[in-house]
Amino acid sequence: MNGARSPKRVEPIFPRSKIDMLKDFLEGKPLQHPIHPMLVHFPIGLFLLSFLLDLASLASSSVPNLVRGSFYAMLLGLITSLVAAVPGLVDYTDIRSDHPGKRTATAHMILNFMVVVVYGINLGIRSSSLLDPKISMGPFILSLVGVGLLSASGYLGGRLVYDEGIAVGRHKRHMPTPRDTIHLTAPIPGADSVFVPITAAQQLRERETLRVEIDSQVMTIAKIDNQLFAFQEFCTHRYGPLSEGKFEGFNVQCPWHNSCFDVRSGKVTNGPAKVDLKTFKVETRDGKVGVLLTKHP
Amino acid sequence: MKWLLNFLKGKWLGHPLHPILVHVPMAMWPGALIFDLLSKWQIGGNAMVRLSFYAIVFGLATSLLALPTGLVDWTGIKKEKPAWKIGLYHLALNIVVTALFAINLGLRLPDFRDAVMVATPPLTLSILGTAILIVSAYLGGRMTYHYGISVARMSKDEWREIAKAGGANLPPE
Numbered sequence: 001m002n003g004a005r006s007p008k009r010v011e012p013i014f015p016r017s018k019i020d021m022l023k024d025f026l027e028g029k030p031l032q033h034p035i036h037p038m039l040v041h042f043p044i045g046l047f048l049l050s051f052l053l054d055l056a057s058l059a060s061s062s063v064p065n066l067v068r069g070s071f072y073a074m075l076l077g078l079i080t081s082l083v084a085a086v087p088g089l090v091d092y093t094d095i096r097s098d099h100p101g102k103r104t105a106t107a108h109m110i111l112n113f114m115v116v117v118v119y120g121i122n123l124g125i126r127s128s129s130l131l132d133p134k135i136s137m138g139p140f141i142l143s144l145v146g147v148g149l150l151s152a153s154g155y156l157g158g159r160l161v162y163d164e165g166i167a168v169g170r171h172k173r174h175m176p177t178p179r180d181t182i183h184l185t186a187p188i189p190g191a192d193s194v195f196v197p198i199t200a201a202q203q204l205r206e207r208e209t210l211r212v213e214i215d216s217q218v219m220t221i222a223k224i225d226n227q228l229f230a231f232q233e234f235c236t237h238r239y240g241p242l243s244e245g246k247f248e249g250f251n252v253q254c255p256w257h258n259s260c261f262d263v264r265s266g267k268v269t270n271g272p273a274k275v276d277l278k279t280f281k282v283e284t285r286d287g288k289v290g291v292l293l294t295k296h297p
Numbered sequence: 298m299k300w301l302l303n304f305l306k307g308k309w310l311g312h313p314l315h316p317i318l319v320h321v322p323m324a325m326w327p328g329a330l331i332f333d334l335l336s337k338w339q340i341g342g343n344a345m346v347r348l349s350f351y352a353i354v355f356g357l358a359t360s361l362l363a364l365p366t367g368l369v370d371w372t373g374i375k376k377e378k379p380a381w382k383i384g385l386y387h388l389a390l391n392i393v394v395t396a397l398f399a400i401n402l403g404l405r406l407p408d409f410r411d412a413v414m415v416a417t418p419p420l421t422l423s424i425l426g427t428a429i430l431i432v433s434a435y436l437g438g439r440m441t442y443h444y445g446i447s448v449a450r451m452s453k454d455e456w457r458e459i460a461k462a463g464g465a466n467l468p469p470e
Contacts, residue, residue, distance in 0.1 A: 033438045045324020049355055069348035072341060158312045163452035168445055218463030234460035236468050238449040257445040275468045
């Protein structure tokens, strides 16, 4: 593997349209770090600060300017939350539709929308009484609700990264990732060896992938050096999605922890993975390209 | 001791603790810089000076909580991995940033109750501290998004089930 790793970045093989480049930018590919998780620090921290200042104003009315300070913190929090929403939406659209994290992401987005609305109303209500020594009950309760929703939403956002691996290692890949899984069934179930044509594989571009499920066997189909390869979808380390991996020579690199495998043999070429991938034979029969599934590989 | 390590790793929450806690200093200190600049432009008066002060205090208090959780996550990385070295730089820079904001706070302490504008020395420290913080936070983000530290650590059993159902070769349990 190390011989195949070149020090300079591989140029994208296909020219990107302006929209694609904007999308890459909002996904943080030039920074090699997703942008949404960078920006969300601000609303989370600032909304919490405004809540603490509200509490402080209730605890001691002798300290001046707490209500005003809380308002400023909340205002900056709302502005930054709107900025963070833009790359967040782009990240959302890039999650494969049947990914287990998709529903979490939808809930995260709905909660965030509610947070923005609650804080918008909160700011409107408290803007007329900035000189009060104590925050009044209405906006205080809205702060309490806002912090509750924000905590739930922030937690889900964290689960998306740390449990579902969303956006982890995404910047390493230049080609788009599969939008869906293609579900196919073997024509003769139970036969020793069956050929399953995969029509979509014919249109694959260089280093593009398909995620295919044939009778519950999930695999990645990748085109490398103008040849098609099929191998198991899940990395043998922590089961990261190889259909979203990066290709270098005949190696696929898992987006999560950078394990590398030779797509021709399935052999591990770089850890942390230790177990080889299952590979499948790609053949052309009657002008149709597909995989050969054998019962005893 | 093991319960403490598991607590600091966030196992009870199903989410690593360090990346949660760091949201606070990461928002408070650049936020303080913004409040300092607004105060320099004569927006907000003493309310802005105080707000900046409180933001720095909140950031400092939380960064002290974030330190042990970060150390625990870092010691879980093998020394020969590239992420270990990044973690070391991340730690060193964070100590520098925390010290800078502690000094910054000390400079503000005598007059934040009455001042209507942040003085230049603490503003300078806010700029410096924020600049170093951004570098350090970027390194922290690299550990997650490039090297996958803590990714699929708590969910690996669920993923194993999904991979098993998908007919994959699996590592021995």
